[in-house]
Amino acid sequence: MRKHTVTLIAGDGSGPELVAAARTVLDTAAGSAGFHLDWDVRPAGQGALRSVGELLPASTLDSIRRNGVALKGPTTTPIGVGHRSVNITIRRELDLYACVRPVRVWPGAGAVDSGIDVVVVRENTEDVYSGLEYPADSDGAAVVSATLSEFGHADPGIAFSLKPITPGGSRRIVAFALDHARKNGRRKVEVGADVYRYPRTEGLFFEAARELGPEYPDIVTATVPVTVLCDSLVRDPADRDVLVLPNLYGDVISDVTAALVGGLGMAPGANIGDRTAVFEATHGSAPEFAGSNRLNPTALILSGCMLLDHLGEAPTAARIRAAVRSVLEEGRSVTFDLLPPDRAARAVTTTAYAEAVIERLRDIG
Known part of the structure; x- marks a missing residue:
């Protein structure tokens, strides 16, 4: 039986129970497909700070470097005590320069347009x-x-937050988006930035698009002011395909596009570099729900599917997505966020939702 070793970070708040649900689904699917996921469990976040005195132990980073991939639950960074965000530190230490957030319509999630299928890079x-x-x-x-x-x-007496953007960083993220579009049969890449206010920094994104676009004649490459892009997402979100943006805009717009299809509970994500990749849901740790077994694990399950795609196990990822779609279409075994208020009492637990997905996996074969 072939084996993939994956670093596993449970995270904080609701993270451990969401990770447990996703892990169960992934393990079941892997076993039926003839391979094994060997989980290298490592700490990060507030739990790690309490247990080992560090938000992000060096051993956790070493594990990701060694294994090449990780599945990560949401982590909490204490505010106002001099700690740096765990997520930002992981991305910078491992040079995970590309955040990929696919946004698509799922049954029963309340999408505003049935045609939305966007990838935010x-x-x-x-x-x-x-x-x-x-x-x-x-x-x-x-x-x-x-x-x-x-x-x-x-x-x-002025406070400062600096905005470094380099020609090399702009070029490699635009190239990544174009490569992603080509590999995945996408037709258009739109590069969003505010070149009027930041011509010397964000303007580098437009320069990269103009330089690289001709190398991808099969892809339509366009530069779009970020304000115009936001307007188009409101007016006609289904017409968007692949969007590539600087860090701040990419964070905001990926959350907005997730809201268009039902919210962050349905939004998977990946942070990808040349040597390593970390897969995680785009939502936070929701500490107020810790231990409640109520939250929606779909985003983390779908992040696991992205992990499987990355590992070359795309058929298994497709089976899991089909099982998730089937459970959502039926609407009987779903968490409270996927139900109208008058039916919220019928919601199932995080664990029961994962079990329903596993049952559909067995039906799919």
Whole structure:
């Protein structure tokens, strides 16, 4: 039996029970397909901080580097105590420069348009999420302020959040989006940025699109002001195909597109680099639901499907997606977020939902 070793991070809040549900589905599907998922369980997040004194232990990063892939539950980063986001640290340490968030319609989830099938590709390591933020009166702010004051652009007492964007980073994320479109039979890639306000930084995305587009004659490559892109998502979301954006816009727009098809509970995601990839749902840890066994595990199950695609197990991923679709179509064994308020009492648990998906997997064969 062939084997894939995968780092597994349960995360915080609702993460452990969602990861457990997804793991059960993935293990069942793998076993019936003749391969084994060997889970290398590692800590990260607030639980890790309590148990080992670090939000992100070096051993967890080493595990991902060694195995090449990870499935990750949502983690919580303490606010205001000097800790850096676990997600941002993982992406930067492993150079996971491409965040891929497919958004499609699923039965019963409340999509605003039945034709939505979009992939948001977000640059993951630059822009304002690069961690270069300095509170007012900090040493870092003083250095930045002193430098800018030489050009007459700064006053004392200012806080700074820097927005580094490089030509190389812009070029590789646009190339990634074009490659993704070609590999997956997509027809169009739209590059969104605000070149009017940020011509020297976000303008690099448009330059990369103009340079690389001719190398992909089978793909329509377009540059779109991000404000126009947002308008088009409201007016005609089904006409969008692949969107590639700087880090901040990509984060916001991927959440907006998820809302168009029912919310973050239906939105899987992947953070991909040249050597490693981490697969995770796009929602947060929802600590208020920790231990409740009530939340929707679909996003994490579908993130597991992306993991299987990455591992070359696409037929098994397709079987899981078909099982999920069948459960959602029937609508009998779904979590409370997928039901109208007057039927919420009929909702099943996280565990029961996963069991229903497994039962459909057995029916599919």
